[in-house]
Amino acid sequence: MEHTHFRKREIMIITSAWRAAVLVAAILLFPSFAAAKKLNVVTSTTDLAALTQEVGGDKVNVEAIAKGYQDPHFVEAKPSFLLKLKNADLLVSVGLDLEIGWLPPLITQSGNGRIQPGANGYLDASQFAEILEIPQGKVTRAEGDVHPLGNPHYWLDPDNGRRLAKGIAGKLGELDPNDSAYFQQRFADFDKRLSDAEKRWNAEMAPYHGSKVVTYHRSWPNFAKHFGLDVVGYVEPRPGIPPSPSHTIDLINLMKRENVKVMLIEPYFDLRTPNSIASQTGGKVLVMTPSVGGEKGVEDYFKLFDYDLGLLKQAFDSVK
Amino acid sequence: MIGDFIATTGRNRVVPAPVLEMHESELGVQAIIDPYARGDFFLSFGEEGVNLEEGYITFTALPGGIVAKGGKMRSAFGKVNTLHNHVLPWIDRPLVSNNLVGGEDGIDDAGFSVTRILPAPKSLFLEATGQVFRGDASDVFKNSQRRDVSVVGHLRGYGDISESTNLDLGISYARGHNDFGSTFLTNLYGVDATLRYKPLRRAIYKSFVGRGEFIWSQRQQPAGIPCAVGACDSGIAPNFQRAFGFYTSADYQFARRWFVGGRLDRSGRARDARIKDDGTSIVLTYWPSEFAQVRGQYRFTRYGAPFETGAPPGKDDAHELLLQLQFSLGAHGAHPF
Numbered sequence: 001m002e003h004t005h006f007r008k009r010e011i012m013i014i015t016s017a018w019r020a021a022v023l024v025a026a027i028l029l030f031p032s033f034a035a036a037k038k039l040n041v042v043t044s045t046t047d048l049a050a051l052t053q054e055v056g057g058d059k060v061n062v063e064a065i066a067k068g069y070q071d072p073h074f075v076e077a078k079p080s081f082l083l084k085l086k087n088a089d090l091l092v093s094v095g096l097d098l099e100i101g102w103l104p105p106l107i108t109q110s111g112n113g114r115i116q117p118g119a120n121g122y123l124d125a126s127q128f129a130e131i132l133e134i135p136q137g138k139v140t141r142a143e144g145d146v147h148p149l150g151n152p153h154y155w156l157d158p159d160n161g162r163r164l165a166k167g168i169a170g171k172l173g174e175l176d177p178n179d180s181a182y183f184q185q186r187f188a189d190f191d192k193r194l195s196d197a198e199k200r201w202n203a204e205m206a207p208y209h210g211s212k213v214v215t216y217h218r219s220w221p222n223f224a225k226h227f228g229l230d231v232v233g234y235v236e237p238r239p240g241i242p243p244s245p246s247h248t249i250d251l252i253n254l255m256k257r258e259n260v261k262v263m264l265i266e267p268y269f270d271l272r273t274p275n276s277i278a279s280q281t282g283g284k285v286l287v288m289t290p291s292v293g294g295e296k297g298v299e300d301y302f303k304l305f306d307y308d309l310g311l312l313k314q315a316f317d318s319v320k
Numbered sequence: 321m322i323g324d325f326i327a328t329t330g331r332n333r334v335v336p337a338p339v340l341e342m343h344e345s346e347l348g349v350q351a352i353i354d355p356y357a358r359g360d361f362f363l364s365f366g367e368e369g370v371n372l373e374e375g376y377i378t379f380t381a382l383p384g385g386i387v388a389k390g391g392k393m394r395s396a397f398g399k400v401n402t403l404h405n406h407v408l409p410w411i412d413r414p415l416v417s418n419n420l421v422g423g424e425d426g427i428d429d430a431g432f433s434v435t436r437i438l439p440a441p442k443s444l445f446l447e448a449t450g451q452v453f454r455g456d457a458s459d460v461f462k463n464s465q466r467r468d469v470s471v472v473g474h475l476r477g478y479g480d481i482s483e484s485t486n487l488d489l490g491i492s493y494a495r496g497h498n499d500f501g502s503t504f505l506t507n508l509y510g511v512d513a514t515l516r517y518k519p520l521r522r523a524i525y526k527s528f529v530g531r532g533e534f535i536w537s538q539r540q541q542p543a544g545i546p547c548a549v550g551a552c553d554s555g556i557a558p559n560f561q562r563a564f565g566f567y568t569s570a571d572y573q574f575a576r577r578w579f580v581g582g583r584l585d586r587s588g589r590a591r592d593a594r595i596k597d598d599g600t601s602i603v604l605t606y607w608p609s610e611f612a613q614v615r616g617q618y619r620f621t622r623y624g625a626p627f628e629t630g631a632p633p634g635k636d637d638a639h640e641l642l643l644q645l646q647f648s649l650g651a652h653g654a655h656p657f
Contacts, residue, residue: 067483069520070520070521074523074655076516076523077654077657078486078657079447079488100651109435111380111382112385113356113380113381116355117352242577267521268524269524270525
C-alpha cells in the first residue's frame with residue numbers, strides 16, 4: 001500500500017518536472033509567450049511612438065523606424081527594419097504620403113499579413129488629425145514635392161496629438177480588448193496632462209501671438225496655427241526643392257520688408273543658406289526639432305513642445 | 321512613367337551605341353489587388369518595341385512570414401540583375417552583367433518566387449529566396465522543352481554597423497539549360513557586397529555607397545576542334561567554359577544634388593572564357609530635383625576581341641562619353657536601397 005503511494009508520488013514528481021521542463025523550454029524557445037502577450041507596435045516616426053507609449057503604457061512594446069533627427073521624407077528602407085515589422089501586431093504611420101518613398105516596400109517585404117494596408121494591424125494616423133494645406137484644384141510637380149492629400153506634419157499641433165492618442169488608444173483596445181479599459185484610462189490621464197501643459201504653453205506664447213517667422217520646409221503649419229505664428233516665407237522655393245540664389249534674394253527682401261527676424265530650421269537641413277540670410281537681415285536661425293528625439297533630452301511628446309517653445313521665446317526676446 | 325534618354329560620343333568599334341537614343345521609357349503600374357496581394361507591372365518602351373519587363377502578383381499575407389510572387393520578374397541573382405535601369409548608379413551596366421548575366425534584360429523570366437526572413441542572431445537580417453523560372457532568359461538560359469526550367473537561389477545577410485553605416489552581403493546561384501539544348505547546362509555563382517554610409521542628420525546631403533559583385537559562369541558547350549582566341553565559329557569555344565567577372569564601384573554624394581562615382585570592370589566571356597574585357601568608368605550625376613537626373617559618364621573599355629563572327633581577332637580600345645537625361649512623371653515611387 002505504502003509502495004503504491006510512493007509510486008504515485010514519484011509519478012507526480014516526474015510529471016511535474018516534465019511540465020516544468022516543457023514550460024522552461026517553451027519560454028526559452030518562444031520568449032514572446034513569457035512576455036505576457038504585450039502588443040508589438042512599430043511606428044514610422046518617433047512622435048507616433050511617443051504617443052503610443054503614452055496610451056499603451058506597459059502593455060505595449062513600441063519601436064519607431066525613423067529617428068527624430070532624420071528627415072522623415074528620406075528614410076532608407078533598410079532590411080533591419082523588416083526585423084521590427086515582421087513581428088509587429090500594429091503599424092502606425094503618419095500617412096499623407098510622408099513615408100511613400102520607403103514604407104510601402106518595407107510593408108510588402110515584411111511577410112507580415114497583420115500590418116498590410118487594410119488589415120486590422122495597419123493604422124494611418126492621419127485619419128484622426130486636422131489636416132492643413134490640402135491642395136485645391138490640380139496639383140503638379142511644378143509646385144515642388146507637394147503632398148496632394150495635405151501637409152503631413154500635423155503632429156506638431158498638441159490638439160492633433162490628443163486626437164492621435166485617442167485614435168491609437170482605440171486601436172490598441174480593438175487589438176487587445178482585455179486591456180481596452182487600461183488604454184482608455186491611460187488616454188484620459190494623457191489628455192489631462194496635455195490640457196494642463198497646453199494652458200501653460202499657450203500662456204507662454206501669448207505675448208508672441210502674430211509674430212512673423214520664416215521656415216525652411218513646410219513642416220510647421222499646424223504648430224504655427226496652434227501657437228499663433230505667422231509663417232510669411234520659406235527657405236525652400238518650393239517644397240523639396242533646395243534654395244536657389246534668386247529665391248534667397250527674394251526671401252531676404254521679404255524678411256527686411258516685413259521685419260521678420262526668426263527662422264525655424266529643421267535639424268536635418270544645411271545651415272549655410274539660413275545663416276547667410278540671417279547675417280543679411282539681422283535675423284536669428286533657430287534649429288527647432290520637429291520630432292521627439294530630434295535633440296538630446298527631447299524624450300517625449302511634452303518635452304518636444306517644452307524644447308521648441310523654450311527656444312522660440314528666447315529667440316523672440318533676443319530680437320526685440 | 322520614367323524616361324531615359326542617352327547620348328553617346330567617342331569611339332567603340334566592338335559594341336557601338338547610337339549617338340542619340342530614347343533608350344527606354346518605363347511605365348510602372350502598381351497597386352494593392354486585395355487584402356492578400358499586390359500587383360506590379362513595368363512596361364518598357366524602347367526603339368525595338370514594347371516589352372513587359374516585369375508583371376507579377378505578390379502574396380503579402382501568407383502564413384509563416386513567406387512572401388511569394390508569381391509572374392514575370394527579374395530574378396534575385398546578385399544585385400545589378402535585380403535593378404531597373406533608372407535606379408542604377410551608372411548609365412550602362414557592368415561588363416560582367418553583359419557578358420555573363422544577360423545584360424540589360426538579364427535573368428528576367430516567368431516563374432515563381434518565395435522569400436522568407438530566416439531566424440538569425442539579433443540585429444542580423446538573413447533572408448532566403450528560391451525561384452523557379454520557365455528557363456528563357458536573354459542569352460543565358462534557353463528552354464527547349466517544358467522540363468528545361470531554371471532555378472535561382474539567393475541568400476542575403478544584412479547588418480547595421482552603426483546607425484549610419486551598414487553592410488549588405490549576398491550569395492547567389494542560378495542553373496538552367498542553354499541555347500545548345502536540353503543536355504547543356506549553365507551554372508552561375510555570384511557573391512555581392514554593398515557598404516553604405518549615410519549620416520542620418522545629413523542624409524539628404526552626404527552619402528557613400530561602395531559595392532562589388534563577383535560572378536562565375538560554368539557553361540556546357542559541344543566538344544569540337546580547338547580554335548584561336550576570338551576566332552572560333554560563332555564566337556563559341558568548345559567544351560566546358562568557365563568564365564569569371566566582377567565589378568567594383570564607389571559613389572559619393574558631396575552635395576544635395578551632386579554625386580561622383582567610379583567603376584572598375586573585368587569579365588571573361590561566357591561562350592569563350594579565354595576572351596576577357598576590361599573597363600573603367602567615371603560618373604558625375606546632378607539631380608535638379610528628386611524627379612529628374614542629368615548624368616555624365618566617361619567609359620574606357622578594352623575589349624578582348626570583337627563579338628562579330630569573322631571580325632579580325634585582337635584587343636580593341638573604346639573611349640566614350642555618355643550623357644543621360646532621366647525624368648519621372650506620376651506618383652512618387654519608392655526610393656532605391
